[in-house]
Amino acid sequence: MGTRFDSLAQTYNRYRAYRETLNELSHLGDRELDDLGIRRADFRTIARKAAYGG
Numbered sequence: 001m002g003t004r005f006d007s008l009a010q011t012y013n014r015y016r017a018y019r020e021t022l023n024e025l026s027h028l029g030d031r032e033l034d035d036l037g038i039r040r041a042d043f044r045t046i047a048r049k050a051a052y053g054g
Contacts, residue, residue, distance in 0.1 A: 014051045014052055015051070017050060017051040018047045018048060018050070018051035018052070019047075021046065021047035021050045021051060022043055022044070022047045025038070025043045025046065025047065026043065
């Protein structure tokens with residue numbers, strides 16, 4: 001039972017990290033994004049890599 005809960009908790013924590021990363025990126029201005037070399041179209045890919053690896 002603990003393993004199932006641990007798996008569920010890990011899934012939730014990864015999704016939360018994904019959402020938090022998207023939120024943080026969305027608060028950056030165009031100039032900041034340009035300085036970092038990030039396009040708004042890349043947000044989901046970046047957030048996915050941050051939360052789930054890859």
